[in-house]
Amino acid sequence: MSQNILELPAPKADPQFGHLLEYDRDPIGFWTLCAKEYGEIVPLNFGEMSVCFISNPQLIEKVLHEKNTFIKGEDYQILGDIFGKGLVTSDGDLWKHQRKLIQPLFLQERIANYAKIMVNYTEKMLNNWSDKEEIDVHAEMMRLTLNIAMKAIFDLDLTEADAKTIAEAFDLAMEWYENMREQGFIYDPNNPTEADLRYKKAIDRVDKAIYKIIQTRRKNKQNSGDLLSLLIDMKDENGKKMSDRQVRDEAATMILAGHETTANTLSWTWMLLAQNPQVRAKLQQELKEVLGNKKPTAADYNRLNYTKMVIKESMRLYPAVAELSRQTTREYNLGGYQIPANCTVMMCQWVNHRNPDYFPDPETFNPDRWANDLEKKLPKGVYFPFGDGQRICIGKGFALMEAVLLLATISQKFTLNLLPEHPILPQPSITLRPEKGIKVILNKR
Ligand code: HEM
Numbered sequence: 001m002s003q004n005i006l007e008l009p010a011p012k013a014d015p016q017f018g019h020l021l022e023y024d025r026d027p028i029g030f031w032t033l034c035a036k037e038y039g040e041i042v043p044l045n046f047g048e049m050s051v052c053f054i055s056n057p058q059l060i061e062k063v064l065h066e067k068n069t070f071i072k073g074e075d076y077q078i079l080g081d082i083f084g085k086g087l088v089t090s091d092g093d094l095w096k097h098q099r100k101l102i103q104p105l106f107l108q109e110r111i112a113n114y115a116k117i118m119v120n121y122t123e124k125m126l127n128n129w130s131d132k133e134e135i136d137v138h139a140e141m142m143r144l145t146l147n148i149a150m151k152a153i154f155d156l157d158l159t160e161a162d163a164k165t166i167a168e169a170f171d172l173a174m175e176w177y178e179n180m181r182e183q184g185f186i187y188d189p190n191n192p193t194e195a196d197l198r199y200k201k202a203i204d205r206v207d208k209a210i211y212k213i214i215q216t217r218r219k220n221k222q223n224s225g226d227l228l229s230l231l232i233d234m235k236d237e238n239g240k241k242m243s244d245r246q247v248r249d250e251a252a253t254m255i256l257a258g259h260e261t262t263a264n265t266l267s268w269t270w271m272l273l274a275q276n277p278q279v280r281a282k283l284q285q286e287l288k289e290v291l292g293n294k295k296p297t298a299a300d301y302n303r304l305n306y307t308k309m310v311i312k313e314s315m316r317l318y319p320a321v322a323e324l325s326r327q328t329t330r331e332y333n334l335g336g337y338q339i340p341a342n343c344t345v346m347m348c349q350w351v352n353h354r355n356p357d358y359f360p361d362p363e364t365f366n367p368d369r370w371a372n373d374l375e376k377k378l379p380k381g382v383y384f385p386f387g388d389g390q391r392i393c394i395g396k397g398f399a400l401m402e403a404v405l406l407l408a409t410i411s412q413k414f415t416l417n418l419l420p421e422h423p424i425l426p427q428p429s430i431t432l433r434p435e436k437g438i439k440v441i442l443n444k445r
Helices: 020-025 027-038 057-065 092-106 108-127 137-154 160-182 194-220 227-233 244-275 277-291 298-303 305-317 349-353 396-413
Strands: 041-046 049-054 070-072 134-136 323-328 332-334 337-339 344-348 414-418 426-428 432-434 439-444
Touching: 020 027, 020 041, 027 041, 027 049, 027 344, 027 349, 027 426, 049 057, 057 323, 057 332, 057 344, 092 108, 092 227, 092 244, 108 137, 108 298, 108 396, 134 137, 137 160, 137 227, 137 244, 137 396, 160 194, 160 244, 194 227, 194 244, 227 244, 244 277, 244 305, 244 396, 244 414, 244 432, 277 298, 277 305, 277 396, 298 396, 305 349, 305 396, 323 349, 344 349, 396 414
Parallel strands: 049 344
Antiparallel strands: 041 049, 070 323, 134 439, 323 344, 332 337, 414 439, 426 432
16 A cells, blocks of 8 residues: 555645745755645645655665666756756666776775875965955865865866856856756756856856867877766777767766865855854864874875764765655655656755754754764765765765864864854755855964
């Protein structure tokens, strides 16, 4: 027996837009309300789009581990222009094939090679910081993680102009995604709006920059051992290499998926550390004991246990990806609930990561809660900042190494205090970023 989800309780829907307006006004507030007031699975609609929201960890685990029924949701598909058919947006055989090819690039021993790049670029940034200076630390983290991604992927030191092109394109992608969400993800390519055209132009500029890099690399036949060389040289089981278009899509995906998320994680961490000086003091103590005055290396990663717990706890409260979606390709029985075909199933990390059943005093920033292997003991579907199942973040190891090494390197040299009058507003878009940045005052240590 299974229950038709449409018979379950749900918030009142607008006759034309369904629940879209309420969701759009405050996505996290809306998911929190659904979980609290309406139960583990809530049937919804965004106008013509059939949606359901799930918060029960077992249901989430089932969806993320189901291999045959789901594709990426419509909200992802809309990002196809910028990500192309790269790993984040592709599905089915193409995704399976590409994931198998690219996975070896993210083995732990390869990631260790990037540790030096991560620390050296951070030190370069710190050379431009001075005592008592006011900065937007989110802008600095975005620039730093973009530089690191470009060096790791393309073996390139970015020029100011290229960095600006890429950063602007991603900002426009965010703005465009916001517009799309307001319209219920309905997009008519035959009647583009001004915002659509601006977005397309920005993507053209990114494409030009990436194709130029690919062509230069093909011409030089140089193998720098970076991700781009591997993408260009990799052959599938039939000896076939990737097309330029596919290399472009994977590279653009890695740059965009790989820098904004880590930058946001670090930005939220700076905010939380400034708000919790006792945690910051404990972090400093660990850095002193483990590193003394020396720079951190890949080998130190496993010894910086408290630093890792700080990052885990920061991703619990401010997950850089705050919601996930999957779309059913057929009718599906999810733990006794009958979900219709073409229904977008939504899950929200923010909601689950603040569940008091698993995280006592959930609003408190307490890295010590992760001691004694808490993560391993939690049921699946409770804490999933990197997603789970076959589509778990391919860059998880890279991101954790980067977050820990950057946090350690910067904390050794500076203490960051919040500028009191600056508002910090979490903006849930493709990623959860601080809408007006995070302004801090630097204090040299
Ligand atoms: C703190 C940093 C990061 C967070 C929180 C994060 C989060 C996520 C999440 C939640 C997903 C799953 C999306 C879904 O299931 O729909 C994902 C997928 C992905 N991430 Fe990350 N990510 C981070 C860093 C990175 C980095 C550094 C890279 C690359 C260098 C990367 C590349 C990717 C790719 C390619 C996918 C798609 C994987 C697939 O579907 O096979 N991410 N990420």
